[in-house]
Amino acid sequence: MNENPRQISLNEWDDLYQKLKKNGLPEPSYGGPLGRHVEDGDFRLRKLKFDNSSESLRLWNFLLTEEDRLREAREEGKIIVGTMKDLGTIPVLAYSLPNVVAFYPDGAWWIPCIMELSAGLLGIADSMGIDESFCPVRAMLGAFITGAHFPIPDYLICSVGAVCDDFSAIAQRLNALGYPILWWEIPHRRNPDSFEQSTTLPGGFQAPVSQVEFVRNQLINIKISLEELSGEKLEKTHLEAGIKAANRARKYLDELRYLTFTAELCPLPALEMLIAEMLAIHFCSDREESIRVLSSLVKRVKYRIEHNLGFGKKEDIRIFWVNPVADIRVMNLIEECGGRICGTEYLFTHALEEIPTHLPPMEALAQIALADPMVGTARDRADRICRDIQRFGAETVIISKIPGASHCAYEGHIIAEEVQKHLNLPVLEIEVPPVSDALRPSIKNRIQAVFEVTQERRQQ
Amino acid sequence: MIQVIYTSPYVPAEWIAAHGLSPSRVGARGHNPTDSTGGVCSYVTRFIQETGQMDNSTLFVFATECDQMRRGSENIPDKQRQQTFLINIPTAWNTPESSQLYQTELKRLGRFLNRHGGDSPTHDKLTRVMKEYEKLRSNLKAQRHHVSAKIFSEKIAEFHKTGQVVPDFKEKKEDPKGVRIALLGGPLTSSDFILFDEITKNGGRIILDGTETGERTLPRSFDSRQLVENPFEELTDAYIGSIPDAFRRPNDRLYQWIKSIFEERNVEGVLLIRRIWCDIWHGEVGRLREWLNIPLLDIDLDGNVPQTRIQTRIQAFMETLR
Numbered sequence: 001m002n003e004n005p006r007q008i009s010l011n012e013w014d015d016l017y018q019k020l021k022k023n024g025l026p027e028p029s030y031g032g033p034l035g036r037h038v039e040d041g042d043f044r045l046r047k048l049k050f051d052n053s054s055e056s057l058r059l060w061n062f063l064l065t066e067e068d069r070l071r072e073a074r075e076e077g078k079i080i081v082g083t084m085k086d087l088g089t090i091p092v093l094a095y096s097l098p099n100v101v102a103f104y105p106d107g108a109w110w111i112p113c114i115m116e117l118s119a120g121l122l123g124i125a126d127s128m129g130i131d132e133s134f135c136p137v138r139a140m141l142g143a144f145i146t147g148a149h150f151p152i153p154d155y156l157i158c159s160v161g162a163v164c165d166d167f168s169a170i171a172q173r174l175n176a177l178g179y180p181i182l183w184w185e186i187p188h189r190r191n192p193d194s195f196e197q198s199t200t201l202p203g204g205f206q207a208p209v210s211q212v213e214f215v216r217n218q219l220i221n222i223k224i225s226l227e228e229l230s231g232e233k234l235e236k237t238h239l240e241a242g243i244k245a246a247n248r249a250r251k252y253l254d255e256l257r258y259l260t261f262t263a264e265l266c267p268l269p270a271l272e273m274l275i276a277e278m279l280a281i282h283f284c285s286d287r288e289e290s291i292r293v294l295s296s297l298v299k300r301v302k303y304r305i306e307h308n309l310g311f312g313k314k315e316d317i318r319i320f321w322v323n324p325v326a327d328i329r330v331m332n333l334i335e336e337c338g339g340r341i342c343g344t345e346y347l348f349t350h351a352l353e354e355i356p357t358h359l360p361p362m363e364a365l366a367q368i369a370l371a372d373p374m375v376g377t378a379r380d381r382a383d384r385i386c387r388d389i390q391r392f393g394a395e396t397v398i399i400s401k402i403p404g405a406s407h408c409a410y411e412g413h414i415i416a417e418e419v420q421k422h423l424n425l426p427v428l429e430i431e432v433p434p435v436s437d438a439l440r441p442s443i444k445n446r447i448q449a450v451f452e453v454t455q456e457r458r459q460q
Numbered sequence: 461m462i463q464v465i466y467t468s469p470y471v472p473a474e475w476i477a478a479h480g481l482s483p484s485r486v487g488a489r490g491h492n493p494t495d496s497t498g499g500v501c502s503y504v505t506r507f508i509q510e511t512g513q514m515d516n517s518t519l520f521v522f523a524t525e526c527d528q529m530r531r532g533s534e535n536i537p538d539k540q541r542q543q544t545f546l547i548n549i550p551t552a553w554n555t556p557e558s559s560q561l562y563q564t565e566l567k568r569l570g571r572f573l574n575r576h577g578g579d580s581p582t583h584d585k586l587t588r589v590m591k592e593y594e595k596l597r598s599n600l601k602a603q604r605h606h607v608s609a610k611i612f613s614e615k616i617a618e619f620h621k622t623g624q625v626v627p628d629f630k631e632k633k634e635d636p637k638g639v640r641i642a643l644l645g646g647p648l649t650s651s652d653f654i655l656f657d658e659i660t661k662n663g664g665r666i667i668l669d670g671t672e673t674g675e676r677t678l679p680r681s682f683d684s685r686q687l688v689e690n691p692f693e694e695l696t697d698a699y700i701g702s703i704p705d706a707f708r709r710p711n712d713r714l715y716q717w718i719k720s721i722f723e724e725r726n727v728e729g730v731l732l733i734r735r736i737w738c739d740i741w742h743g744e745v746g747r748l749r750e751w752l753n754i755p756l757l758d759i760d761l762d763g764n765v766p767q768t769r770i771q772t773r774i775q776a777f778m779e780t781l782r
Contacts, residue, residue: 129746134739160551160709165527168551168709169743175710176747183552183709187561188524190546193571210564217557377534406739409499410531 005309007049007269007335010035016052025054028289030065037064043116047437049332051272055293055300062284062293063275066103067150069285073101074151079230082153083282084171085163086186088351089369091282093223096242097230103285105150106167107278108143109136112434113327119149122434130173135166135405136326136434144174155229156181157222162188162375165406182225184218186369187211189376201371202353204387205380216366223362239361245287247354252294253280254352257344259301261392265310266340267301271331273341274324280351311335317451318342320394322385322415323402327436330400330443337447343392345385349373378411382418389423396454398447401431426453462577465514467507467647468523469677470549472699473623475566478589479578481519485620486510487649487673501735502762503647504532511544512537519576520544521569525551525707526740545572550700551709562700563692586691593623594682600625601678609666610656613648613674620673638665639781640726644718644748645733645759646741647672652761655733658771662778667725671733676717677703707740714744715751722754729781730756731774755781 008016014035017025025031034057038045042064050056074080081102083090094102112122113136121142125131130138143149158171158181175181192198192208199209227234256276260268268276276297283290304310312335319334320343334341350371356364373381389397397419401408416427428450430443461482469485476483486507507529511520520543522533533546548565550558574580581589600619604612607628619625641664648655648671656666670676680702686694704717721727730752734741745758757777759770 129749130743133737133742158709161548162524162530163527165739165743168527168707169739172709172711173743173747181710183554185550185552185555185558185561187548187550188530188546190548193568214557214561218555221555221557378531379534404499406499406527406737407531409501409528409737410535414534 003052005267005304005311006052007311007332008052009049010038010045013050013052013057017057020054020057028058028061030061030068031058032061034060034064041115041118043118044114044327044329044435047329048271049269049335051269053300055296056268056272058296059272059275059293062286062289063278066285070101070103070151073285079155080151080153081226081229082156084156084158084181085167086159086369087348087372088281089219089365090157090159090222092242092246092355092365092368093219093234093239094226095245095283095287096239097226097232097234099232100226100230101285103150103153103282105140105143105153105156106137108140108149109326110328110434111139111143111149112136113329116435119146121146121149125170128173130170133404134170135164135402137167138170139434141170141174144177144179152179155225157184157225158182159184159186159369161185164374166404182222184222185214186218186372186375187214189370189372189380199367201367202356203349203371203373203384205371205376205384207367207370212363212366212370215369216362219362219365219369236361240357243355243357243361243364245291246283247357249280249283249287249291249294250352250354252291252298253277254354256294256298256301257352258392259298259305261342261394263301263305263310264314265304265308266312266316266335267304267310268297269311269331270321270334270341271328272297273344274328274331274346277344277346277348277352281348312338312340316340317454318393318395320344320385320389320392320397321346322397322399323347323408325400325432326402326434327432329440330432330436333440333444333447337444337451339447339451342394343388345373345381345388347374349384349388374407378407378414379418381411382415385415386419386422389419389425394425395457396425396450397427398450399427399429401429403431403433426450426457462517462519463514464519464521464573465511466521466523467529468521468525468547468549469672469703469705470523470525470562470699471521471547471569472566472679472695473620474586474590474593474695475569476573476578477593477623478581478586479570479573481573481576481578483623487617487647499737500532501526501528501737503649503735503738504528506649508532508535511540514540516540516543518543519573522546523549525549525705526738528737543576545569551707553700553708553713554710559696559700563696566692566696583691586695587688590682590687590691590695594687596623596625597678598681599627601675603627604675608656608660609669610653610660613656613669614653616669616675616678617648617650617673635660635663635665638663639778640665640667640728641781642666642668642670642722642725642727642730643674643733644670644676644730645672646735646738648674648733652733655731655759655770655774658774659731659778662775663782664729664778668721668727670718670721672705677705679703706744711744718752722752727754729754729777731759731777732756733759733761736760736762
C-alpha cells in the first residue's frame with residue numbers, strides 16, 4: 001500500500017495491472033484488467049480517470065461484472081427479483097432469503113453512458129413512445145426488450161405513489177408489455193399533525209406512526225410474495241441477519257463517506273465514491289462481496305489519511321453534490337477543476353442509514369423506506385442536505401439536474417433557496433445528459449465559475 | 461361560505477359540501493406560452509399562479525396523483541400555505557390497504573376542513589348531500605343527449621366548479637354524420653375548449669370527452685342501500701374504486717373503460733390531449749397506439765391553444781379519417 005494516489009487513464013490502469021499482477025496482486029474471481037470491459041462495449045471507460053489503488057480496481061471490476069453474477073445466479077437456480085424505484089429497502093428483504101438475488105433494473109439508466117449510446121437502448125425506448133422528455137431511466141425499457149444487459153428477472157416489485165412520474169410511467173409501459181409487476185404504495189411522507197403519534201425516522205425526518213404502519217403492511221405483502229416465490233419462509237431471525245448484513249455495508253459506507261469527505265486531503269476521488277455509494281442499494285448483486293469491497297476501500301482511505309496522501313490540494317473547493325449524474329465522466333471534472341466532494345445526496349440517503357435494530361424488523365424497514373428523501377417534500381430534502389453540508393463542511397453546492405426527471409423541475413430551486421437561506425452558500429445547477437461530451441466545455445466553465453465565487457468568498 | 465379549490469377528480473365534492481364548505485373543482489383558466497418551461501407542467505404552474513390570486517379565506521387541496529402536482533403544492537405562495545392541504549391519493553389499487561389509505565386521507569381532509577370552519581358531517585347529513593349530488597350528476601349526464609359535446613363538457617366543468625347543473629335543451633347538436641372522435645388525456649383548461657371547434661370545423665364530432673375534466677372522471681352512481689347504511693364507505697368506493705385514470709398502477713381499468721365506452725359509442729378516432737412534461741399521459745401514448753385499432757393523434761399542449769401547429773395537425777388527422 002505504498003503507491004501515491006493518482007488519477008490514471010484506462011491504458012495506464014492496464015499497464016499498472018500487469019505490474020501489480022506480476023507482484024502477486026490477490027484478486028477475486030471477477031478480477032482482471034479494466035480494459036477488458038471495453039471489449040464488452042463499456043466504451044466510456046476509455047474517457048474516464050480512475051483512482052490507481054488496487055481497491056478501486058476491485059470496486060470497478062465488481063461493478064462491471066454484475067451481469068455475469070446475475071447470470072451465474074440464474075444458472076445456480078436462484079430466483080432473480082427486479083426491485084424497482086425504492087432504492088435500497090426491498091433488496092434487504094430479498095437477500096434475507098438464501099435462494100433470492102435482487103437487483104435494480106433502474107440501474108440500466110447508466111448503460112447509455114457506459115456504452116456511449118452504442119447499445120441503442122434509448123432508441124428502443126423512443127420507438128415505444130418513451131422519448132427524451134423522460135429521464136434516462138427509460139433505457140431500462142430497451143434493456144428489457146433486448147435482454148442483453150441483465151437476465152430478465154423472475155419477478156418485479158415496484159414502488160409507486162410518491163415517486164417520480166417518469167419511472168412510474170415507464171414501469172407501467174413495461175408491465176403492459178407483459179412483465180408482471182407487484183406494485184406497492186409508498187405514500188407521500190407528510191409532517192405529523194399535532195395530535196398524531198409521530199416518529200423520527202433514520203436520517204432525521206419526522207413521520208406519523210400511521211404512515212409507518214401503512215408501509216409496514218405494504219412490506220409484509222411483499223415478504224409474503226417473496227416467500228411464495230422462493231418456497232421458503234422468511235423467518236424473523238433470517239430477516240434480522242439480513243438487516244445486520246445490510247447494516248455492515250451501510251456502516252462501512254458511512255465510515256468511508258465521513259473519512260473521505262472530512263479528510264484534509266481528499267483520499268478517494270468523486271467518481272469512485274459515487275460507485276461505492278451505489279453498492280448500498282442492492283449490493284451489486286453480491287451482499288457479502290460488496291461488504292468486502294467497501295471494507296477494503298475504507299482500509300485504503302485510512303492508509304492514505306494516515307500517510308497524508310490524497311488528491312489535489314488542501315485548498316480544493318469543498319463541494320456538496322446533489323443527484324447522481326447521468327454521465328459519470330462529469331465526476332472527473334470535479335478534481336479537474338480544483339474541487340473535491342465533501343458530501344453527496346444521490347437520491348438514496350435512506351439506503352445509507354443504518355436500519356434500526358431495536359425495532360421489529362418489518363417496522364424498521366418501513367421506517368427506512370419512508371426515510372427516502374424523494375417521498376417527502378423538497379424542503380425536507382433540502383433540510384437534510386443542509387445538515388449534511390454542516391456535518392461534512394462543504395462550502396458550495398452543485399445540483400445536477402437529471403434530464404426529463406419530473407422531480408427535478410421543482411426541487412432544484414427549492415434546494416438552492418433553502419441552502420442559501422440557511423447556510424448562505426453558492427449553489428450551481430447543471431443538467432447532465434447520458435453522454436455529455438458536447439456540453440463538457442460549458443459544464444466545466446460553470447463549475448469553474450462557481451469555484452471562483454467560492455474562492456472569493458473565502459477571501460472575504 | 462368558504463370555498464375549497466381543487467383540481468383532482470379524487471377529491472369528492474360531497475365530502476367538502478357535507479362539512480358545510482363550498483367545493484369548487486376547477487380547471488386552470490388557461491396558460492401562457494412560458495408556463496411549461498423548465499420541465500414543469502403548464503397546468504400545474506397555472507394552477508399555482510391562480511391560487512395566489514384567491515382571497516385569504518379560500519382553501520386549496522392538492523393531490524398526489526402526479527409528481528408535478530405533489531411537488532407543486534410546495535410552491536404555493538407563503539400567505540396561502542396554511543390554507544393548503546395535500547391529499548395522498550393511492551396509486552396502487554389492488555390491495556385493501558389502498559382503500560383504507562384513501563379513507564384515512566379523506567378523514568384527515570375532514571379535520572383540515574374543520575380547522576378552517578367546517579363541521580364533521582353526521583351520517584344522515586353525508587347521505588343527504590350524496591343524494592343531492594347524485595341527482596345533480598344524473599341530470600348532468602342526461603344533458604349529453606341534448607347538447608353539443610363542447611357544451612356538455614363545459615357543463616361538466618361548470619358542475620365541478622359550482623355544483624350547479626343548468627338544463628339546456630335548445631342548443632343545436634353537431635352534424636350526426638361527422639367522424640366520431642373521442643378525447644382522452646389530462647385536464648383541459650378553459651382555453652382548450654376551442655379544440656372542440658377545431659374538430660367540428662374539420663368534419664368531426666366529439667362523442668366522448670375522456671379527459672380528466674370530462675365525463676371519464678364522474679364517479680359511478682351510488683348504491684342506494686349503501687348510501688343509507690354506509691355512506692362514507694360508499695363515497696370512497698365510488699371515487700377511488702370507479703374513476704379510471706392513467707396514473708393508477710396497474711392502470712388496466714382505464715383500458716377496460718376505454719374498450720367498453722369506445723365500443724358503446726363507436727369511436728372512430730382519438731385525440732390524446734396532454735401537457736408537455738406530463739409523463740403520466742405521455743407514457744400511455746405508445747401503448748394506446750399499439751392497443752387501439754383506430755387512429756390516435758397525440759396533442760401536446762403548452763402555450764396558447766390552438767396554435768397553428770395543433771390546428772394543422774387536427775386538420776391533417778381529420779382528413780385521414782374522412
